Amino acid sequence: MSGLVVDTQACIGCRKCVRACGGTAGIVVENRKARVTATCTMCGTCVGVCPVGALSIEKDEGAGSQDLSSYRDIWVFAQVDGDVVAPVTFELLGKARELAAQRARCGSPCDVVALLPCGPLASSPVCGDGEGSGAAALVAGGADAVIRCRDELLAAPDARRMASWVCELARSRRPEIVLFGATGFGRELAPMVAAELRTGLTADCTVLAIDETTGMLQQTRPAFGGNLMATIVCPGHRPQMATVRPGVMAAAVPDPTRPGTVEDVALPAGSPVRAAEALEVLRRIPRDDAASITDAERLVVVGRGIGSKKALPLMRRLCELLGAGLGCSRPLVESGWLEYRHQVGQTGVSVSPKLLISVGVSGAIQHLAGIGGAQTVIAINTDPDAPIFGVSQYSVVGDCNEVVRELVSQLEAERD
Amino acid sequence: MMNVMVCVKAVPSTTEVKMDPVTKTIVRDGRQSVINPFDASALEVAVRIKERLGATVGVMSMGIPDTQRILRDCLARGADFGVLLSDRPFAGADTLATSYALMRGIDKVRARWAEQGSGDLSLVVCGKMAVDGDTAQIGPELARQLGFACVTSVCEVLEATEGALRVLREVDGGHEEVRVSLPALITVTKDVCNPRMPSITGVRFGMQGPVDVWGAADVGADPGRIGLTGSPTQVVRSFTPERASGSTPIEGDAHEQARAIVDMIKEMA
Numbered sequence: 001m002s003g004l005v006v007d008t009q010a011c012i013g014c015r016k017c018v019r020a021c022g023g024t025a026g027i028v029v030e031n032r033k034a035r036v037t038a039t040c041t042m043c044g045t046c047v048g049v050c051p052v053g054a055l056s057i058e059k060d061e062g063a064g065s066q067d068l069s070s071y072r073d074i075w076v077f078a079q080v081d082g083d084v085v086a087p088v089t090f091e092l093l094g095k096a097r098e099l100a101a102q103r104a105r106c107g108s109p110c111d112v113v114a115l116l117p118c119g120p121l122a123s124s125p126v127c128g129d130g131e132g133s134g135a136a137a138l139v140a141g142g143a144d145a146v147i148r149c150r151d152e153l154l155a156a157p158d159a160r161r162m163a164s165w166v167c168e169l170a171r172s173r174r175p176e177i178v179l180f181g182a183t184g185f186g187r188e189l190a191p192m193v194a195a196e197l198r199t200g201l202t203a204d205c206t207v208l209a210i211d212e213t214t215g216m217l218q219q220t221r222p223a224f225g226g227n228l229m230a231t232i233v234c235p236g237h238r239p240q241m242a243t244v245r246p247g248v249m250a251a252a253v254p255d256p257t258r259p260g261t262v263e264d265v266a267l268p269a270g271s272p273v274r275a276a277e278a279l280e281v282l283r284r285i286p287r288d289d290a291a292s293i294t295d296a297e298r299l300v301v302v303g304r305g306i307g308s309k310k311a312l313p314l315m316r317r318l319c320e321l322l323g324a325g326l327g328c329s330r331p332l333v334e335s336g337w338l339e340y341r342h343q344v345g346q347t348g349v350s351v352s353p354k355l356l357i358s359v360g361v362s363g364a365i366q367h368l369a370g371i372g373g374a375q376t377v378i379a380i381n382t383d384p385d386a387p388i389f390g391v392s393q394y395s396v397v398g399d400c401n402e403v404v405r406e407l408v409s410q411l412e413a414e415r416d
Numbered sequence: 417m418m419n420v421m422v423c424v425k426a427v428p429s430t431t432e433v434k435m436d437p438v439t440k441t442i443v444r445d446g447r448q449s450v451i452n453p454f455d456a457s458a459l460e461v462a463v464r465i466k467e468r469l470g471a472t473v474g475v476m477s478m479g480i481p482d483t484q485r486i487l488r489d490c491l492a493r494g495a496d497f498g499v500l501l502s503d504r505p506f507a508g509a510d511t512l513a514t515s516y517a518l519m520r521g522i523d524k525v526r527a528r529w530a531e532q533g534s535g536d537l538s539l540v541v542c543g544k545m546a547v548d549g550d551t552a553q554i555g556p557e558l559a560r561q562l563g564f565a566c567v568t569s570v571c572e573v574l575e576a577t578e579g580a581l582r583v584l585r586e587v588d589g590g591h592e593e594v595r596v597s598l599p600a601l602i603t604v605t606k607d608v609c610n611p612r613m614p615s616i617t618g619v620r621f622g623m624q625g626p627v628d629v630w631g632a633a634d635v636g637a638d639p640g641r642i643g644l645t646g647s648p649t650q651v652v653r654s655f656t657p658e659r660a661s662g663s664t665p666i667e668g669d670a671h672e673q674a675r676a677i678v679d680m681i682k683e684m685a
Contacts, residue, residue, distance in 0.1 A: 003508075003644070039480055042508030042644055048654035057508065057651070059644050081588065157587075159556070160565060184588045188568045191556035195515060198641075200648030203551035223549075223654070230654045237648035277565065280595040282582070287590035322681070340607060346547050347453060347606060355684060357677075369550070376684065378677060379663070394680070395663040396673050406674035414678065 003058065004042055006034045010054035017046035017055060048228065071238040072108075074100055075175040077166065078116045078138055078146075079157070079185055083124045085134045088181030089114070090251035092244060093142035095208055096179060097252060099217070102210035103176075110176060114143040117165055119155030129262070139260030142252050146262045153273055156281065157185050163192035164272040169265070170197060175239045177217050179208075182243035190243050200234035201241040206248050206373065207231075217242070222372040245373050246295070247352040293342065296325035299353040301344055301371070303329040305360020305381055305400050309337045315359065318404055321411040327351060329367045345370035360400040363388030380404070418471035418578055418598075419529055420462045420539045421522055423558070424455035424490060426483045427548040451486050454543025456493075456611040458604050462541050463494030463612070465576050472496050472534070476521055478506055478514060484627055492614035492622030499525060503631035508644030511549075515557035517642050520635040522562065538578070540601040544569055555603035565600040571608055 004027070013032030021027050026040030034054070047055045074096045079086040096112040103110050116134055118127040126134040127150050135146045147169065153161055170178065170193070178193070180186040182204045194201035207220035211233070217240040220231045234240040267273050293299060300319050306312070319326045327344040328337070344351055346366040352373025359380050361367060368391055371377065379392035380400040389395040396403055426449040451459075462473045475490040477483050478501040487498030501521050509517065526537050540562070545552035552568070559566035567585055574593065575582040582595045586605060596602075614622060632642055640646055666676045 038504070040507065041480060044651045044654065047651075057644070059647075059650060086588075159568075163560065184569060184586065187552050188556050188566065191511070191553040192560045192566065194512060194553070195557035195560035198512065198648075200510065200512060201553060202649060203553055218652070228654055228656060230651050232649050233652050234648045235650060277597065279565065279567065281592055282595055283593040284587075285591040285593070346550075350550075355681065366547075378666075378680070380673075389663045392663050394666055394677075396666045396677070398670055398673055402670040403673050403677075406670045407677060410674050410678050 004036045004040050004046070005056050005058050006036060007054040007056070008033045010052045012052055012054075014051060016049045016051060020046045020049045044230075068236075068238055071174045071176040073111045073113050073173075073175050073177075074103075075113050075115055075170075075178045075239070076143070077178065077180045077186070077189070078114045078134065079181055079183060080116070080118050080124075080126055080134065083126050085116075085126060085137055086181060086183060086246075087251070088183060088186075088244070088246040089138070090141040090254075091246065091249040092179045092181060093138065094252040095244070095249040096177075097142045099177065099208060099210050102212060103215060106210065106212045106215050108176075108215050111144040112142055113145045113147060113175070114138040115166065115169065116146055116148040117154035117162060118148065118150055120150050120152055123155060131256075135262045136256070137254070139258055139262070140254040140256045142258070143260055145260060147265055148262060149265050149267065151267050151273075153267065153278075156278070158276075158278045159185065159188040159192055161273050161276045161278060162189050163196065164276050165267070166193050167196045168271060168273070170239060178239045178241045180241070180243045182245045186243050190241060194241050197239070199237040199239060199241060200232075201243070202232045202234075203243050205242045205244050208242060208244065208249075216240070245352050247297075247354065247375075248373060293325040293327045293344070293351055294349050296351065296353050298322050298324035298355045298357075299327050299344075299351055299374070300324045300357045300359060301327040301329070301351075301361055302332065302359045303361030303367075304331045305362065307360070307401065309335075311401050312337065314401065314404055314408065317408050318357075318411075321408060321415070322355075322357075324355075324357070325353075329361050329364070358388055358392065359404060361388050362386045363391065417535065418465065418469055418538045419535055420465060420471050420473045420541065421525065421537060422455070422459045422462045422473060422475045422490070422495065423518055423540065423542045423554065424459065424475055424477045424486065425452045425543075425546045425548075426450070426477065426479050426486050427452045427546055449482070449486070451489065452543050452546045452548075454545060454547070454604065454606055456543075457606050457608050458541040458543045459490055459493060459495060460609045460611045461570075461573055461602075461604055462539070464573075464609065465539070466494065469576060469578060472529075474499060474525055476501070476518060476525070478502070478509070478517055478521075481629070484629065487627050488622045488625070489614070490622075491625040491627070492618040493612055494618065497625065498627035500627065500629045501631075501635065502629050503633075505632045505637075505639060505643045505645075508647065509642060510647035510649045511551055511553040511557055512648055513642050513644075513646040515554050515561055516646065517632075517635070517637060518554070518558055519561040520637045521630060522558075524630065524635045536599070538598040538600075539581070540564065540599075542601065542603045544603045544605050552603070555601060559601035562599075562601065565596050566602075567594060567596050567600065568603045569605055570602045571605045573608065 180190040202219040346369040356374040377392040475495040569586040572584040
């Protein structure tokens with residue numbers, strides 16, 4: 001029977017698991033040994049805190065375990081945004097190449113295959129052939145093969161149709177791994193595919209690697225705002241699927257001389273893609289780019305520590321000089337200093353900039369949840385014990401307004 | 417009349433979540449869980465449709481028996497009945513096993529509606545994501561299992577009729593206005609509407625109204641597709657991320673600190 005198991009030989013009765021479990025009392029300590037109770041939900045929190053590794057979650061394999069040996073390649077879903085392939089696709093290809101190399105080292109060589117659904121040939125340059133086309137870019141970016149379907153039905157990003165297309169291909173060709181960008185569209189599409197193929201899906205991964213002893217894909221994602229990382233595997237089902245945050249993996253330098261094949265597939269007459277009723281899009285409202293912080297490469301995030309609304313023009317000036325977006329913590333939205341769309345955190349947006357300058361933010365866990373994807377965080381705060389310094393790479397203890405004023409004047413001087 | 421189901425999750429009360437400064441793990445101090453804030457908005461969307469068009473609104477959750485408290489609160493805020501899926505075999509479920517269990521539960525509710533001659537399910541409303549897991553997978557996975565159309569990240573319901581919804585949704589690069597025929601499943605963001613407070617009569621209904629607790633056998637769930645056994649994914653390790661010797665301090669007065677930051681930015685560019 002599946003469940004949480006205590007190694008009573010190893011258990012030292014420290015009660016850390018009991019504290020981690022909290023209100024539901026799924027684990028108790030009696031006679032200096034931990035015991036699992038009926039209210040355990042197998043969430044796994046206690047497994048991570050056990051200092052002696054006495055806890056584990058054991059699992060029976062379901063009857064659905066498949067013959068895994070017939071699954072082979074690594075697939076990357078290429079998301080087309082208007083006339084270009086979305087940048088995250090190339091980041092996925094860069095990672096897929098590394099994974100393929102790892103698979104080869106453990107005796108399971110495979111190809112990296114990009115799936116490119118797009119409109120008819122004439123509809124956009126991305127659907128064409130040769131230089132400047134989506135297929136050429138995908139091969140240059142690391143794909144050994146491109147499976148392309150040029151059909152009016154796949155011209156728009158309609159997740160229901162796209163899911164039917166991916167599932168149909170995956171059933172007949174059996175990929176080992178399928179990767180999607182964790183864009184809005186990718187996070188709608190991937191779960192639909194996973195549900196139909198009845199396989200596992202890990203959301204928003206920041207680290208992917210092959211376990212070279214088992215050949216399995218290890219998928220690591222932040223939990224609780226990046227303060228805890230969880231590594232997840234999918235042992236008994238294929239394909240192994242993950243969505244990956246944009247901006248986390250590095251794209252390979254495009255190599256236009258790389259060889260690669262392009263295969264055009266058509267939608268068969270009885271394809272479920274034809275049967276899927278599309279959403280009727282009545283209107284598209286492009287985002288005001290200046291206000292978009294989700295995709296910003298640089299971000300200045302301000303918190304209550306800036307003292308007053310009067311400090312905002314200074315912060316905006318810093319953003320201008322850096323070409324950065326402006327984000328904020330929740331109290332600023334609640335005080336009406338900035339609009340909700342600027343809010344970064346668990347109940348706002350998650351951001352993944354290359355550089356994040358955090359100004360006067362103390363770093364409540366709900367806020368930290370939104371900045372887990374940031375590569376470099378420079379935090380400025382008067383309080384040396386502020387939790388934000390626990391996640392920043394660089395800590396500046398000092399009056400944040402004074403430091404920003406200095407920053408602005410030095411950046412202005414540099415520019416002149 | 418429309419039939420609407422709302423799926424909700426009990427999550428740790430976010431204002432109470434603290435980090436243990438030494439072990440860097442979540443301190444769960446035993447305080448009560450609350451409804452996932454996104455799901456509170458989902459319920460409000462359903463209740464507003466009920467007020468405008470007339471609808472039966474059911475609310476469903478999977479969780480420990482204590483989750484009934486949250487379903488009763490949903491009744492106080494306008495839902496007509498609640499169903500809690502609670503059973504040992506459901507425990508340890510990942511998103512695929514959870515969405516399957518919810519699908520089975522919803523199917524049982526649909527069978528009951530069919531028996532009563534009160535029509536079929538036309539709409540499922542879920543929160544966009546749960547604040548504790550943050551996968552945003554349950555909505556689309558459930559939609560696929562139900563065979564329903566799916567619209568994620570709805571931030572405004574513009575028009576609701578018995579046959580279709582017209583909504584504004586967040587998409588990559590902006591917003592989209594879409595029309596979707598029912599039946600369908602939508603997931604909503606927090607700004608879709610503000611959840612109401614319970615009324616006095618609501619609170620009374622919340623105490624007395626119908627909340628069923630169903631186990632795996634009650635909903636005819638395949639034991640191989642629920643709980644830990646039915647979950648393809650498995651957490652093999654959780655750990656505190658290494659932050660190479662912590663934060664590097666930038667010393668000096670404001671001028672020197674700013675100098676160091678500017679140099680660093682130039683280096684990165």
